[in-house]
Amino acid sequence: MREKRWTVEIFIDEHENRTRAQARLRNPDETGLSGTGTAG
16 A cells, blocks of 8 residues: 655634634645635
């Protein structure tokens, strides 16, 4: 089995009682995933 390395970035921002988070999952061939969510 071949090992793969992924990089995860998580960004969190708060503004006027609302929180927004974005997560980015990246791999070396630049095919990654991202997701965004809000709460508040």
